Amino acid sequence: MSSQTSNKTAGNDGWLKPAVDAAARGMIAIRRCARCGRNHYPPREICPFCLDDRLDWEISDRANGVMLAQTVLHHSNEEKFRARLPLRVGLVHLQCGPTVVAFVDDRCIPGSGVMVSARLDEEGRPVLAAVPQQRD
Ligand SMILES: [Zn+2]
Numbered sequence: 691m692s693s694q695t696s697n698k699t700a701g702n703d704g705w706l707k708p709a710v711d712a713a714a715r716g717m718i719a720i721r722r723c724a725r726c727g728r729n730h731y732p733p734r735e736i737c738p739f740c741l742d743d744r745l746d747w748e749i750s751d752r753a754n755g756v757m758l759a760q761t762v763l764h765h766s767n768e769e770k771f772r773a774r775l776p777l778r779v780g781l782v783h784l785q786c787g788p789t790v791v792a793f794v795d796d797r798c799i800p801g802s803g804v805m806v807s808a809r810l811d812e813e814g815r816p817v818l819a820a821v822p823q824q825r826d
Contacts, residue, residue, distance in 0.1 A: 705733075705735055708747045708749070709733050709816050712749045712808060713809055713810045713817075714809075716751065716807055718750060718751075718752065718753050718808040718818065719816070720748045720750075720753065720784075720788065721734065721746070721747060722747070723742055723745055724744035725737065725742035725744060728740075728787060730788050731784070731790050748786070752806060752807045753785070753806045754784070754785050754803065754804070754805055754806075755782040755785055755803070756802070756804070757780045757798050757804045757820065758800060759780060759800055760779065760794055760798070760799075761780075762776045762777070762779075763777040763779060764776050770812055770813075777793065778798075779793060779794065780794035782794075784806065790806065791818070792804075792806050792817075792819055792820040793818070793819045794819075795819075795821045795822065797822045798820055798821065798822055802823075803822070803823035804822060805822075805824070806819070806820045807819060807821075
């Protein structure tokens with residue numbers, strides 16, 4: 691296998707540019723529907739709840755939520771993941787509405803509060819990562 695990068699990066703899709711730009715700055719971009727007011731992630735071009743296409747971006751440095759479940763990947767068909775195995779992946783229900791898939795820190799446990807942020811993967815696509823919420 692070669693290590694060439696794909697020409698089909700998410701940044702080439704104009705409507706996803708705000709999410710890619712946000713992730714490049716470590717920020718998460720959630721779509722909010724102007725009609726029904728519900729949030730969704732991953733970003734879509736139309737609202738998955740009411741099918742309206744008037745969607746805004748809500749960009750923040752993190753989204754708080756509760757980790758619902760986790761799994762540990764010991765195998766991947768994706769070469770880019772093999773060097774990182776085992777990989778912890780979890781479902782996180784965000785306070786702003788969506789339930790997302792994120793890479794999770796070893797300290798995150800199901801039922802606990804987590805903070806989710808975004809970053810770009812090696813192919814320039816936004817990915818989410820969760821760490822435990824900081825206690826004040
Ligand atoms: Zn909607």
